[in-house]
Amino acid sequence: MSEETKQEQQEAKEENGETVEEVFAEEPQAEELAEQESDELSQLEEKLNESENRYLRLRADFDNFRRRVNVENESKEKYRAQGLITELLPALDNFERALNIEADNEQTKQLLQGMEMVHRSLVEALKKEGVEPIEAVGQEFDPHLHQAVMQVEDENFESNVVVEEFQKGYKLKDRVIRPSMVKVSQ
Numbered sequence: 001m002s003e004e005t006k007q008e009q010q011e012a013k014e015e016n017g018e019t020v021e022e023v024f025a026e027e028p029q030a031e032e033l034a035e036q037e038s039d040e041l042s043q044l045e046e047k048l049n050e051s052e053n054r055y056l057r058l059r060a061d062f063d064n065f066r067r068r069v070n071v072e073n074e075s076k077e078k079y080r081a082q083g084l085i086t087e088l089l090p091a092l093d094n095f096e097r098a099l100n101i102e103a104d105n106e107q108t109k110q111l112l113q114g115m116e117m118v119h120r121s122l123v124e125a126l127k128k129e130g131v132e133p134i135e136a137v138g139q140e141f142d143p144h145l146h147q148a149v150m151q152v153e154d155e156n157f158e159s160n161v162v163v164e165e166f167q168k169g170y171k172l173k174d175r176v177i178r179p180s181m182v183k184v185s186q
Contacts, residue, residue: 078173079172079173079175081129081130081172082172082175082177085126085129085131085170085172085177086177086178088122088126089170089177089178091122092119092122092123092126093167093168095115095118095119095122096119096168098112098115099112099115099116099119126170129172130172130173131170131171131172131177132170132171133168133169133170134146134168134169134170134171134176134179134180136162136165136168136169136180136182137162137163137164137165137182138157138161138162139161139162140160140161140162141160141161141162141182141184144176144179145169145171145176145179145180146162146169146179146180146181146182146184147169147179147180147181147182148182148183148184149166149181149182149183150183150184151183151184151185151186152183152184152185152186153185153186154185157185158185159185159186160184160185160186161184161185162180162182162183162184162185163182163183163184163185164182164183165180165181165182165183166181166182166183167180167181168180169181
């Protein structure tokens with residue numbers, strides 16, 4: 001190297017504070033920095049993906065919760081009168097028993113007419129709420145609708161058919177409030 005070239009390098013070194021060799025020695029550090037930035041970028045992308053997945057799961061959980069609450073509220077509204085109806089059924093049974101009494105004088109007949117009117121209005125009010133009696137006699141025995149308390153052999157009925165109803169059963173919309181107590185043929 002000539003004296004002039006050495007002097008130029010020396011001046012450049014003094015100006016920049018670095019030599020050409022030092023500049024080239026820094027290049028691997030630049031590659032390492034790029035590699036580190038790439039690693040950091042991939043880590044950030046992973047964190048972003050995790051956060052997005054967590055957000056989507058939370059959103060799905062919330063949607064499921066909201067649907068479940070809506071279904072429960074609809075069910076509560078649909079069957080809101082169930083407790084009251086359950087309490088009224090024994091009174092309705094007593095009315096029906098009282099109406100089966102035979103009247104032997106005019107005063108008893110008038111009393112029975114009044115009871116029939118009250119019974120009819122009670123039955124109508126229950127119908128408006130969605131209460132229906134369960135048909136039993138002559139129907140095939142269904143353990144979801146009927147409660148068998150006796151079995152008899154009766155040639156007039158086929159096997160597994162309700163012969164007699166001891167207590168009326170009722171449904172509220174599509175739910176059985178009280179099953180019918182019945183006698184079933186064998």
